[in-house]
Amino acid sequence: MADRIIPSPVQSPESEPFYAAAKEGKFMIRRCKDCHKPHWYPRSLCPFCFGETDWEAASGDGIIYSYSPMRRAGYTIAYVTLKEGPTMMTNIIDADVDKLACGQAVKLKWTVTEDGTPVPTFTPA
Amino acid sequence: MSIKGRGYIVGAYEHPTRKAPDKSVSQLHAECAKGALEDAGLKKSDIDGYICAGDAPGMGPINMLDYMNLKVGYFDSTDVGGSSYIAHVAHATQAIAMGKATCVLITLAGRPRSEGQATGTAARPGNPAIADSPWETHFAPVTANVYAMVAARHMYEYGTTSEQLAWIKVAASHHAQWNENAMLRNVVTVEDVVNSPMVSDPLHRLDCCVISDGGGALIVASPEIARSLKRPLVKVMGAGEAPKGQFGGNVDLTFSGGAWTGPRAFAEAGIRPSDIKYASIYDSFTITVLQQIEDMGFCERGQGGRFVSDGNLISGVGKLPFNTDGGGLCNNHPANRGGITKVIEAVRQLRGEAHPKVQVPNCDLALAHGTGGLIGSRHGSATLIMERE
Ligand SMILES: [Zn+2]
Numbered sequence A: 001m002a003d004r005i006i007p008s009p010v011q012s013p014e015s016e017p018f019y020a021a022a023k024e025g026k027f028m029i030r031r032c033k034d035c036h037k038p039h040w041y042p043r044s045l046c047p048f049c050f051g052e053t054d055w056e057a058a059s060g061d062g063i064i065y066s067y068s069p070m071r072r073a074g075y076t077i078a079y080v081t082l083k084e085g086p087t088m089m090t091n092i093i094d095a096d097v098d099k100l101a102c103g104q105a106v107k108l109k110w111t112v113t114e115d116g117t118p119v120p121t122f123t124p125a
Numbered sequence B: 001m002s003i004k005g006r007g008y009i010v011g012a013y014e015h016p017t018r019k020a021p022d023k024s025v026s027q028l029h030a031e032c033a034k035g036a037l038e039d040a041g042l043k044k045s046d047i048d049g050y051i052c053a054g055d056a057p058g059m060g061p062i063n064m065l066d067y068m069n070l071k072v073g074y075f076d077s078t079d080v081g082g083s084s085y086i087a088h089v090a091h092a093t094q095a096i097a098m099g100k101a102t103c104v105l106i107t108l109a110g111r112p113r114s115e116g117q118a119t120g121t122a123a124r125p126g127n128p129a130i131a132d133s134p135w136e137t138h139f140a141p142v143t144a145n146v147y148a149m150v151a152a153r154h155m156y157e158y159g160t161t162s163e164q165l166a167w168i169k170v171a172a173s174h175h176a177q178w179n180e181n182a183m184l185r186n187v188v189t190v191e192d193v194v195n196s197p198m199v200s201d202p203l204h205r206l207d208c209c210v211i212s213d214g215g216g217a218l219i220v221a222s223p224e225i226a227r228s229l230k231r232p233l234v235k236v237m238g239a240g241e242a243p244k245g246q247f248g249g250n251v252d253l254t255f256s257g258g259a260w261t262g263p264r265a266f267a268e269a270g271i272r273p274s275d276i277k278y279a280s281i282y283d284s285f286t287i288t289v290l291q292q293i294e295d296m297g298f299c300e301r302g303q304g305g306r307f308v309s310d311g312n313l314i315s316g317v318g319k320l321p322f323n324t325d326g327g328g329l330c331n332n333h334p335a336n337r338g339g340i341t342k343v344i345e346a347v348r349q350l351r352g353e354a355h356p357k358v359q360v361p362n363c364d365l366a367l368a369h370g371t372g373g374l375i376g377s378r379h380g381s382a383t384l385i386m387e388r389e
Helices: A016-022 B025-040 B061-068 B084-097 B133-139 B143-158 B162-176 B190-194 B223-228 B258-269 B286-295 B304-311 B339-351
Strands: A028-032 A053-057 A061-070 A075-082 A087-092 A105-112 A118-124 B008-014 B049-051 B103-110 B198-200 B214-221 B234-244 B278-281 B365-373 B379-388
Touching: A016 A028, A016 A053, A016 A118, A061 A087, A061 B143, A061 B198, A075 B143, A087 B133, B008 B025, B008 B223, B008 B339, B025 B061, B025 B103, B025 B214, B049 B061, B049 B084, B084 B103, B084 B214, B084 B234, B084 B339, B084 B365, B084 B379, B103 B339, B143 B198, B143 B286, B143 B304, B162 B190, B162 B286, B162 B304, B214 B339, B234 B258, B234 B339, B258 B286, B258 B365, B258 B379, B278 B286, B278 B339, B286 B304, B286 B365, B339 B365, B339 B379
Parallel strands: A087 A118, B049 B103, B278 B365
Antiparallel strands: A028 A053, A061 A075, A061 A105, A075 A087, A105 A118, B008 B214, B008 B234, B103 B214, B234 B379, B365 B379
């Protein structure tokens, strides 16, 4: 399965700090200062209570919630549930797709895109 | 207050074209409107309300109403993808109940086939104004692989198989063989489906709907107007609409927004799922049907695979005849939005005007349910229950 080239992400004011930290190798999620719940994708206001949120470092450990290889296009879309709780959309890389499974442990592995911005992809742990 | 009995579907028309390179999208909308007026026995000047969605070129009602030269006192352009037109019937009925209109036209049309869109598999460009795009678009969530993740999770949680999903396509093909306008009229087997090329694991090519040009139109009218016409009476009984997304990261792919809209529609109609004689279920993919059958309460959650097997969705064979026009899987998916054709075939069934080979005997209660967007990420859901009076 030829690997698809992941394009650089588009940016918004809410995403720029995440990708700036990614360039330093830091994987950040956001947590609410009021209800203390983490969420994904990152927002300035908590999606559970509209409280103020802040960045915190996450482990990069997770398990596959679901996935689907598009073999001819050369990539595998997935939802990964992070150890911290939230589930995020991502790609699984550097894996034998026939051996992937829901519930499988994976770990963060950055993929550096064309303009130098790393995006959070995952690979079997 | 309820919309039960406050509106009737008096006109329904499905454009026969499946490829229309020589027609404009606005033209297709107008041809559908004309067809629905003729079906109802109404005049153009009887229309006093209009609803369309994102497939209508320009600023929705503004450009379409100018093109058709219609004067209305009510318009709506709620766009929740393919589910829009099912919600539109409810909105039209609400407008009629509130005295804002008496005769509301709903149209859909599009030409994705002529325009050569790789609808289900092409990655889309990012859009920084859409909140999720900076986090997802580069990972290429296309239509096929996002629905495939729903199927993969269903298989993991409940042991659902590709063969069970295939039965949904088999049933649709049994119906499509009688529809002379259907794109795919060949009856297929479970083996044909599971042996067709894999698009995005575990969905095969024959798990996916067709890409077609075309359109459709509906007219919803007040009880007074409906009773003045010489057509069988199709009464709006209940409806529900809901969005579903990722819940701030608490992703749950085991149900769609239909799990909310179905119960709301049944409560308003005052009936149970077992009362339904015919169901139009949005079939962008086989998994879409399976999940929504569970969401509507036609079977227990997780039992959809068993429920759809062995021809249970085939008219004259099984307990829940579905998509007797062949549905999106075989007949038609105009503008990549299957909601309006779902209502149209339900109206045919309730009137007794479906093809004789697929007509459900004594069909007095029918359901149409649809989704718009992607059930694996974020989508709208809409349910409509109708009764032949
Ligand atoms: Zn909060």
